[in-house]
Amino acid sequence: MAEDWDAEFGTEPTAVIPSFFDMAGLRSPVKEGAINGNQIFESKGSEAANFGKRCSNTFGNSTGFGGFGKQGSGDGNGFDTNSSYIFEKQPVAGFAETTTVNESEFGSRVVRGCGFGRGNRGGFPRSSPQNAIEKASGDGPPVGRGSFSARRGFANHPGDGSGFSSSCGRGGFSSTSGIRAPKVTYVPPPPPEEESAIFAPYQTGINFDKYDEILVDVSGFNVPSAILTFAEAHLCETLNKNISKAGYLKPTPVQKHGVPIVLAGRDLMACAQTGSGKTAAFLLPILEMLMRGDVAASQFKELQEPEVVIVAPTRELINQIYLEARKFSFGTIIRPVVVYGGTSTGHQIRQVLQGCNVLCGTPGRLLDIISKGKVGLSKVQFLVLDEADRMLDMGFEPDMRKLVTAFDMPSKQNRQTLMFSATFPEEIQRMAADFMKTDYLFLAVGQVGGACGDVHQTILQVDQYSKRNKLIEILTNIGIERTMVFVDTKRKADFLAAFLCQENFPTTSIHGDREQREREQALGDFRSGKCPVLVATAVAARGLDIEHVQHVINFDLPSTIDEYVHRIGRTGRCGNVGKAISFFDSNTDLRIARTLVKVLSDAQQEVPTWLEEFAFAAYGTSYHNPLGKVFASVDSRKGLGGNKDFSSYEANLPVTYAGKDHEDAWE
Numbered sequence: 219m220a221e222d223w224d225a226e227f228g229t230e231p232t233a234v235i236p237s238f239f240d241m242a243g244l245r246s247p248v249k250e251g252a253i254n255g256n257q258i259f260e261s262k263g264s265e266a267a268n269f270g271k272r273c274s275n276t277f278g279n280s281t282g283f284g285g286f287g288k289q290g291s292g293d294g295n296g297f298d299t300n301s302s303y304i305f306e307k308q309p310v311a312g313f314a315e316t317t318t319v320n321e322s323e324f325g326s327r328v329v330r331g332c333g334f335g336r337g338n339r340g341g342f343p344r345s346s347p348q349n350a351i352e353k354a355s356g357d358g359p360p361v362g363r364g365s366f367s368a369r370r371g372f373a374n375h376p377g378d379g380s381g382f383s384s385s386c387g388r389g390g391f392s393s394t395s396g397i398r399a400p401k402v403t404y405v406p407p408p409p410p411e412e413e414s415a416i417f418a419p420y421q422t423g424i425n426f427d428k429y430d431e432i433l434v435d436v437s438g439f440n441v442p443s444a445i446l447t448f449a450e451a452h453l454c455e456t457l458n459k460n461i462s463k464a465g466y467l468k469p470t471p472v473q474k475h476g477v478p479i480v481l482a483g484r485d486l487m488a489c490a491q492t493g494s495g496k497t498a499a500f501l502l503p504i505l506e507m508l509m510r511g512d513v514a515a516s517q518f519k520e521l522q523e524p525e526v527v528i529v530a531p532t533r534e535l536i537n538q539i540y541l542e543a544r545k546f547s548f549g550t551i552i553r554p555v556v557v558y559g560g561t562s563t564g565h566q567i568r569q570v571l572q573g574c575n576v577l578c579g580t581p582g583r584l585l586d587i588i589s590k591g592k593v594g595l596s597k598v599q600f601l602v603l604d605e606a607d608r609m610l611d612m613g614f615e616p617d618m619r620k621l622v623t624a625f626d627m628p629s630k631q632n633r634q635t636l637m638f639s640a641t642f643p644e645e646i647q648r649m650a651a652d653f654m655k656t657d658y659l660f661l662a663v664g665q666v667g668g669a670c671g672d673v674h675q676t677i678l679q680v681d682q683y684s685k686r687n688k689l690i691e692i693l694t695n696i697g698i699e700r701t702m703v704f705v706d707t708k709r710k711a712d713f714l715a716a717f718l719c720q721e722n723f724p725t726t727s728i729h730g731d732r733e734q735r736e737r738e739q740a741l742g743d744f745r746s747g748k749c750p751v752l753v754a755t756a757v758a759a760r761g762l763d764i765e766h767v768q769h770v771i772n773f774d775l776p777s778t779i780d781e782y783v784h785r786i787g788r789t790g791r792c793g794n795v796g797k798a799i800s801f802f803d804s805n806t807d808l809r810i811a812r813t814l815v816k817v818l819s820d821a822q823q824e825v826p827t828w829l830e831e832f833a834f835a836a837y838g839t840s841y842h843n844p845l846g847k848v849f850a851s852v853d854s855r856k857g858l859g860g861n862k863d864f865s866s867y868e869a870n871l872p873v874t875y876a877g878k879d880h881e882d883a884w885e
């Protein structure tokens with residue numbers, strides 16, 4: 219059973235939305251060497267092989283995959299629900315004796331049962347991605363309009379929002395019944411203090427030097443000269459020491475151009491491939507400028523006024539950026555702090571009040587803490603949007619506008635605004651311009667939106683009924699190399715992880731319905747190799763920098779090519795090579811066929827003939843789809859009669875349809 223969490227400020231206890239692992243009895247008190255709620259399974263020979271039948275001695279009580287029930291019922295998800303697993307589990311207060319999940323998530327043809335009725339769809343109104351986004355980032359109390367209720371009704375709690383109900387898909391509390399929305403009060407373990415841990419180097423790969431061959435285009439006026447070495451940036455001694463301790467011998471292209479641009483006080487929109495060092499490209503010059511400006515040591519005050527605000531779309535990514543800021547500011551008086559959802563607000567406020575020069579946050583939690591009067595923005599010198607195209611799409615854009623307008627944030631003329639991403643659709647570029655000085659510089663390293671050239675991409679035509687077996691086949695060949703498996707819904711992430719566990723693959727999962735503690739534990743188990751397979755939704759698609767990820771498998775392809783580029787960019791980082799295998803189901807993925815062909819061919823990857831045929835059938839050879847030009851490969855100002863001084867760039871590159879991400883992914 220999930221730990222009991224006292225309310226954030228130590229008041230009434232609040233229940234927690236048990237995740238799938240609870241319901242499947244995968245988190246009951248376990249004996250040494252058994253399975254915890256995150257690490258679903260360690261392959262332990264015959265004992266493991268029995269996992270799919272019973273795990274009585276593994277979990278300390280009788281739990282396991284049971285048999286299969288009778289014919290299931292449609293779940294309104296477009297799946298022909300015709301099969302299910304039934305997890306027998308200890309009766310747990312508030313839950314039925316059995317938890318049934320639909321194997322149709324994997325599209326099995328085998329007819330199995332679903333011993334379960336389904337409640338009304340509840341949870342976030344499908345049309346409000348902001349709610350879904352907030353829940354994903356865990357910012358603010360999860361509040362649905364109407365009521366949260368499980369997709370599945372439980373035996374004693376019909377999923378109509380009348381009471382506490384939950385499922386691995388979605389669930390929670392009914393806001394109509396007056397129960398307080400749950401406030402999980404997780405306090406993350408403090409980051410390591412040892413220098414060896416702080417400066418743990420990321421092994422650059424054999425192709426690191428190939429970065430120098432990548433074409434770079436900077437458009438705008440009075441472009442500062444690039445640096446060839448870190449020494450040419452004339453950074454302070456402490457920063458140079460930290461760069462050296464981090465193992466950075468020479469700058470990557472985005473750093474060569476980005477560092478001098480930021481040091482020159484310019485606004486910057488930077489696009490560079492995944493894993494190419496964008497984080498240091500903004501952190502190093504910002505920290506240098508603070509040092510040059512004799513930034514005051516931030517001390518305890520009831521109102522903190524940071525000089526830098528950095529935002530990113532997910533909790534794990536903003537925490538990663540915070541740790542990088544902590545690394546590069548080591549030995550200086552500069553104090554970075556991180557705030558993100560799913561954790562105790564009180565704890566984070568206490569961290570902020572102890573001093574804060576660089577505030578890293580996910581939007582919802584950041585706005586929450588600012589609204590509580592703990593943080594003032596009047597002294598902000600730098601505003602950074604990492605994964606900027608995501609921060610400005612329909613999900614986060616309102617929060618970003620509120621951040622720059624609703625408080626005392628200096629106007630764009632009186633601050634430096636920096637935006638970074640590996641992808642930047644033109645419509646987003648235009649929106650980004652609202653946040654930046656008109657003379658911002660657009661830095662394109664390589665093909666904007668292009669896939670990292672160090673990732674070997676393979677596309678396999680696999681229908682939904684064959685995906686599971688194909689995945690098993692691939693994982694069997696891969697062995698224990700770290701592999702991220704992306705799926706399009708949270709529910710599928712849990713089920714696929716459980717399925718892989720049953721098949722003796724040490725697996726964990728990360729998605730927006732898991733508690734933050736579980737998410738961080740899952741990442742930790744994946745990073746350490748304890749669970750070399752991580753099943754994830756889009757919440758892990760962007761920015762995460764995990765060493766030794768050799769494989770990315772798109773069990774489900776995303777709906778946009780940008781997300782595909784980011785997902786496969788979890789491997790092949792910093793000059794290392796990686797492999798990405800994607801399952802293309804012609805019943806669902808036609809919309810991405812054409813852009814997939816373009817990304818593959820731009821990255822000199824093999825394009826399967828069948829995929830070209832699908833792409834042609836979908837859109838013909840025309841590169842102008844009805845949705846207009848949304849895939850930018852140039853500075854959008856050029857297309858709008860921008861100044862002719864910009865360096866030349868092919869203007870008629872194909873465009874792509876930038877659809878909506880699968881909303882589940884962001885919840």
Ligand SMILES: Nc1ncnc2c1ncn2[C@@H]1O[C@H](COP(=O)(O)OP(=O)(O)OP(=O)(O)O)[C@@H](O)[C@H]1O
Binds near residue numbers: 466639791
């Ligand atoms: N100049 C450098 N020399 C060696 N390693 C570097 C250098 N710059 C960055 N790295 C390392 O490369 C890895 C990738 O960097 P980073 O996460 O900033 O990439 P990114 O471009 O932001 O990727 P993404 O687009 O996926 O967010 C990190 O582990 C970082 O420490």
